[in-house]
Amino acid sequence: MSSLLIVNAQLVNEGRIVEADVYINEGRIEAIGALTGQAASQVLDAKGRYLLPGMIDDQVHFREPGLTNKGDLITETRAAVAGGITSFLDMPNTEPPTLSNELLKEKHQLAVGRSLANYGFYLGASSENIELIKSLDVQLACGVNVFVGSSCASKLVDDPDVLREILTSSPVLVAAHCEDMPLIAENEESYRSIYGDAVPFELHGVIRSDEACYLAAARLLEVAHDCKARVHILHISSAKELELFSAASMAEKLITAEVCPHYLHFSDEDYASQQGLLKCNPAIKTIEDRAALIQGLLEGHLDIIGSAHAPHLFTEKQGSNYFKTPAGMPMVQDALLSLLENYQDGIFSLEFIVEKTSHAVAQLFSIQERGFIREGYWADLVLVDLEQPHVASQAQAFAKCAWTPYDGYPFRSSIAATLVNGELVWHEGRLLERSPRGQALQFIR
Numbered sequence: 001m002s003s004l005l006i007v008n009a010q011l012v013n014e015g016r017i018v019e020a021d022v023y024i025n026e027g028r029i030e031a032i033g034a035l036t037g038q039a040a041s042q043v044l045d046a047k048g049r050y051l052l053p054g055m056i057d058d059q060v061h062f063r064e065p066g067l068t069n070k071g072d073l074i075t076e077t078r079a080a081v082a083g084g085i086t087s088f089l090d091m092p093n094t095e096p097p098t099l100s101n102e103l104l105k106e107k108h109q110l111a112v113g114r115s116l117a118n119y120g121f122y123l124g125a126s127s128e129n130i131e132l133i134k135s136l137d138v139q140l141a142c143g144v145n146v147f148v149g150s151s152c153a154s155k156l157v158d159d160p161d162v163l164r165e166i167l168t169s170s171p172v173l174v175a176a177h178c179e180d181m182p183l184i185a186e187n188e189e190s191y192r193s194i195y196g197d198a199v200p201f202e203l204h205g206v207i208r209s210d211e212a213c214y215l216a217a218a219r220l221l222e223v224a225h226d227c228k229a230r231v232h233i234l235h236i237s238s239a240k241e242l243e244l245f246s247a248a249s250m251a252e253k254l255i256t257a258e259v260c261p262h263y264l265h266f267s268d269e270d271y272a273s274q275q276g277l278l279k280c281n282p283a284i285k286t287i288e289d290r291a292a293l294i295q296g297l298l299e300g301h302l303d304i305i306g307s308a309h310a311p312h313l314f315t316e317k318q319g320s321n322y323f324k325t326p327a328g329m330p331m332v333q334d335a336l337l338s339l340l341e342n343y344q345d346g347i348f349s350l351e352f353i354v355e356k357t358s359h360a361v362a363q364l365f366s367i368q369e370r371g372f373i374r375e376g377y378w379a380d381l382v383l384v385d386l387e388q389p390h391v392a393s394q395a396q397a398f399a400k401c402a403w404t405p406y407d408g409y410p411f412r413s414s415i416a417a418t419l420v421n422g423e424l425v426w427h428e429g430r431l432l433e434r435s436p437r438g439q440a441l442q443f444i445r
C-alpha cells in the first residue's frame, strides 16, 4: 500500500481546528504536524479545506442479503463514501433478518472485498434468540437491535420481561427503535375511515405521532432504569421524547440517543412537495419538533447523529396509497452535507459535527482506532470544502434506488475527498475505482 501526504489541511478534531499536514502510511496516520519534506508516493493539497475524521454511521439499512433490488453493499457504500461516511453499522432487517451467528458471519463474508467502507453488523433481538445474545461473539456484532413496537420490524419485542432479559444479558450495546404500534394502528384506522387508502402524507407525523414514540421509549427506559442497563434509542424525532434523556456527558449516562439529519432539516411542511418520498419511520414531525431536536442535540440530550439510510425504489415511493408506500429514504450520500448546512447557518460548529458523527459514535460503540485523527489510528478521513457548493440530484445519487430527498437542494458545501483505511476512494466528485478494502470494525470489549 502506498503512502499519502495531505498538506495544508485545517484539521477538525477533538474540539479544535488546527492547520497541519497528515502523513499516512500502510493505511494508518503515521504523523500529524508540519511535515514539509516528508516523502510520500502521493501528495494531496488540502489548502482552504477542512479535514474531518470520517463519519461513522451507526444506523444504515444496506439491504443485503435478500433485498438487493433496493440496495447492496457495493452500491450503498459508494453512496456512503461519496457522502464522507467511512464506517457503518448495518441493521438486521434484511432477508432473512440477522438473528443468528451464522447470519452475522454471512454478512461479514458479503462485505469482504465488496464494501468500500468499514463495516459492523447488528444482531436482531427477538424473544427466541436470547440464549444467542448471551453467548454472542462480541467481535461479530456491533450491537443488538431491538424493535419496540414498530411495524417495520421483522421481530417485535414488546414484553417487558423479554426486554429486561435482553437488556441485562446483552454483552454489547442494545440499540432500540421505539414506536407504539397499538396507538399507531388506532390512528391509522381513524384516518383510513376518512380517506380510505389515500391518507394524505401530511398526516404521517400525526399517525406516527410524538406520543407513539414517547410511549414506547418511556416503556423501554422504565425497564432500563429499573435494571440499570445501558440502552441507546435510535432516531429521536420529537420534542416530547427529549425529556427522557439527560444532558449529562455520554460517559456519565447509561441512556443515550441518536438523531438523524432529516429530522434536523425537513419538517411536516415538506410533505406537500415530497409526498411519499419523505415517509420514514419514525415520521418527520413539525417545525417546532425540528427546532427542539436541534436544541436537544446542542445541549447534550442527544448524543450522536446517524443517517438511518433506508432505501426503497423510487416507483414504490410514488404511489398515493399511504399504507402501501414503504417508509425510509436513502440518506448516506447527503447526511453530512445536510449537517454542514446547519454549520453554514451558524447553528453547529464543525467541531460539534465531528463530535456527534464520529468521536461520540466510536466511543459509544467502543470502536477501536477510528473516529479521531490521531497518530496510529486508521486514516478514515473526509475533506470538506465549505466554499464549493454542490446541488444534490437524482442523477448523481449512487444508492441503487437512485434518488434523494434532497433532489435540487443547493448544498453550500461539498465533499472534496474521502479516505478509507488511507486510500482515496472519493476525490473531486468522482469515485476512484479501487478494489473495495473496507474492513470489519474491531471493538474494544
Ligand SMILES: O=C1C[C@@H](C(=O)O)NC(=O)N1
Residues within 6 Å of the ligand: 061, 093, 152, 177, 279, 280, 281, 282, 310, 311, 327, 328, 329
Ligand atoms: O426503522 C425503519 C426501517 C426502515 C427500512 O426501510 O428498513 N425504514 C424506516 O423508515 N424506518
